Amino acid sequence: MKLAFSSLAYPDLTLTDVVKRVSKMGYDALELRVADDGRHLRPSYPIREEDGVALRGVEVSDLAAYARFSDNPVENESSMKLIETLADIASALRALGVRVYAGNASDFDALAEALNSAAELAGSHSVKVMVETHGPLLDKVSNLARLLPKLRGVWILYDPANVIFAGGKHEEVFPLIRDKLAHVHVKDYVLRDNNPLYCAPGQGVVPLTSIMDDLKSSGYNGYVSVEWEKMWHPELPDPDSVLPAYRVYLKRWIG
């Protein structure tokens, strides 16, 4: 396994400064957020010359982008266009894949068809489409169980904290997804006023020990990426102190 962190941890830093922290913090790779706000890359291909220079020498695990698929053809069409650009970027950066979301859908066949098409398109660029276990749909075990058999060539980005916050259990989800796992988000949290308050690893309700044991014993050799959501929760402690703590904690599995 390799260790990455999401650039979501550093909303106020430039791409150059985020990249510097990868080796400084002892991480292997960067999960690069790609969004219209330009933090830390815009979904535009080719990427700007200065961004290419900033990213030189760093391993990019994947693009944490915001293409969302559902059973709405209009939304899917627009997301397909975005996937084409993201796949070009990922291919140029030699990133493993592109994170996508599943939005609201009652027609799972239509959702699966859209995701499968996205995977096929990205696949032609040698890039994986990785759908995240994330709300509003795929943080629920029952929805995952319904959707997974319909997917072809679509990989799973497993975020156990999302699943657990939605009431699921790692031991229920993992057997469903272990063979389609391409990327893992790691974060721990405690409940505060029915909301997750992110915390140091091992201090919260996410069973990180079981999760990492299962990843290791299943032979998973992809990225484990610390997703410290400073961008959405500015009150969180400084990632410069948190990311080293996660690295130390995860070291016993990652080596």
Add this chain to the structure above:
Amino acid sequence: MDRLKLAVISDEISQDFEHALKVIKELGAEYVEIRNLWGKNAVELSVEEVSRVKSLVRSYGLKISNIDSSAFKCYLGDAQARAVNLGILKKAIELSKSFDVGFTRIFSFWWQAGKYKLADVAEALKPAVELAEAEGFTLAVENEYGCYAATGFETRQLLNSLQSKAVKSLWDPGNAFFARENPWPDGYHFVKDDVIHVHLKDARVENDAFKWMPIGKGDIDFEGQIKDLLAKDIVVSLETHYVPPSHDREEGTKESFAGMLEVVKKVTKGRRRFQQ
């Protein structure tokens, strides 16, 4: 020549190389062009994977037309990126030779408005040209709408600046169309004497945007283009790009290949629809 030597770029069908070969064989093409397969670019294949490619291609009775790297799809002003891309080209040449192919494509750097001229592009490509000359190998500049040599006209200017027999043209009428050049006869006229390989895809403007189409359904005069190509002893590759409403790329390739055959049929029967 009364027939085209046809190839299909395998990743326009599938990353599953064997499946792509099966489809190409069924379509009736003789050649496969290799760009991305098994989730990686051709230049990233291991020695074992290269052997597997050769064995699979042989088992399907096909031949390899050429391989495609992304060499020099980078910014001209970035010296480090240029060096990396020269390394990519070295690998591409080595791999091409192992497939008994004598050329590979290169690009001409990302276009940046007002920053460089084609003479600068030629200067920056010199190490690549010298490498090709030393290796007895040929580089085919693909006209690409995001790069400096986007059209037939610009490719001609670049080839003139380079002044090397080791550099030719990979003519892509679809890319020229996207760069607002009428590909045939206008763009082709500038490069026709140096074209050693062709990528075929059709295009049109629809809803304020450029859109890829199956061959014969867009606005490129492929009857004229293919008639001219029939006079050349080169391989032409279907580079579909068109994605049908079902988003099934294999289906798109089959549809586009059928469109291409239809055009060839018309041309070889001498029933041209358009005035030259």
